[in-house]
């Protein structure tokens with residue numbers, strides 16, 4: 428399978444990428460690792476006229492400890508997240524989620540920025556951002572702006588990013604020593620999650636759900652129940668409240684709702700045991 | 702679009718269409734047909750090659766993305782390849798442990814195994830199985846592949862890739 432023809436331009440800086448996006452408008456798409464975009468282009472489900480390759484912006488690939496948060500560059504690959512000592516210490520939940528993505532070959536190419544900008548509810552990293560109350564930083568023609576994770580995921584493959592913005596950084600509050608869990612239920616090892624759960628168990632617990640709606644979701648009912656002292660069993664029973672799980676060849680909505688309850692319970696039990 | 706790449710130790714300059722996939726570049730432009738296309742949908746790993754020393758699925762990388770990089774295919778893996786008849790330790794281990802039957806998955810499997818050993822020189826059996834998540838084999842049942850990779854991890858030179 429071969430993508431439809433397109434023009435290829437390489438950006439040597441974020442500002443150049445923003446300018447190129449402005450110049451080519453709706454016809455252009457950014458290319459990072461290409462592991463969401465190229466499969467779609469091969470199937471001709473995406474046919475951008477121009478690809479702006481930001482894959483070489485190495486200065487956007489980093490994991491840094493900063494005051495109360497960890498900053499992750501938008502072009503940081505999943506491989507560099509799973510092996511980051513800074514994340515292992517301060518946000519092990521993100522390292523674990525990155526480690527669960529696809530397979531080593533996918534993790535050698537795919538980036539955190541691409542995973543978030545693609546806005547796929549079946550992706551793993553968005554649930555982590557929701558659970559940790561992270562912030563996404565985007566740069567456009569008018570400069571930089573910060574977007575709370577809660578406001579970032581707007582719909583199926585839709586995010587708050589504007590067509591001429593580049594996702595440059597993700598800021599995750601430090602969770603040093605905070606109990607956490609990442610649960611991912613798959614049929615085969617390399618698969619996407621049928622359902623996944625990202626959990627942080629601190630003062631105001633955070634619970635993010637993978638593949639439980641048209642966009643990545645927080646299990647707000649579970650968070651509220653935990654905040655008012657509910658038991659693990661009581662809280663987990665609310666896991667699918669307000670969710671709208673999709674039906675596909677792997678699972679019916681009822682089965683996904685059941686899985687969410689089971690996985691939230693397992694996550695709470697695992698976090699408690701940590 | 703111009704690309705300049707080092708493939709199995711040789712430097713090449715070629716004009717390619719931006720939409721040319723790396724696997725097609727290797728097979729059709731460079732004539733290196735050991736790298737197979739299995740699924741063509743990023744799932745099976747038959748097309749795995751090393752890009753700057755790390756495993757990638759070459760059906761999901763554009764040739765233009767590899768511009769300036771070093772690529773190793775199974776043809777260039779053994780010391781002195783392609784002229785020398787020697788096998789790379791990982792190839793040797795696959796042979797000794799019957800890590801293949803029809804052989805279709807083998808070039809990708811061997812390259813994934815080399816990449817895995819470069820990241821973790823002494824993997825456990827579970828780590829080998831997990832590290833080969835991205836490679837499907839329809840013949841062997843994986844058992845002898847895992848055995849081969851574990852055997853290779855104990856052989857000198859298993860992580861070496863000719864420059």
Ligand SMILES: Cc1cc2nc3c(=O)[nH]c(=O)nc-3n(C[C@H](O)[C@H](O)[C@H](O)COP(=O)(O)OP(=O)(O)OC[C@H]3O[C@@H](n4cnc5c(N)ncnc54)[C@H](O)[C@@H]3O)c2cc1C
Pocket residue numbers: 456457458459460461462463464465466501502527528529530533536537538539540541542543544545549550551552588592593594595617618619620743744761
């Ligand atoms: C076989 C396979 C299995 C996978 N399994 C999983 C899995 O289990 N879990 C999971 O979460 N994901 C999985 N993925 C997806 C993988 O994580 C992708 O790498 C990721 O979704 C996209 O990242 P990328 O860098 O490849 O983005 P690209 O494909 O390059 O881009 C994706 C989209 O984001 C846009 N974009 C990219 N970077 C930016 C940026 N910095 N700013 C603004 N827009 C940007 C692009 O324009 C495009 O629209 C899998 C992929 C494959 C091929």
Ligand code: FES
Pocket residue numbers: 737738739740741742743744745746747748749758759760761
């Ligand atoms: S042919 Fe590339 S992964 Fe199957």
Ligand code: FES
Pocket residue numbers: 800801802803804805806807837838839840841
């Ligand atoms: S040996 Fe036949 S597919 Fe693996």
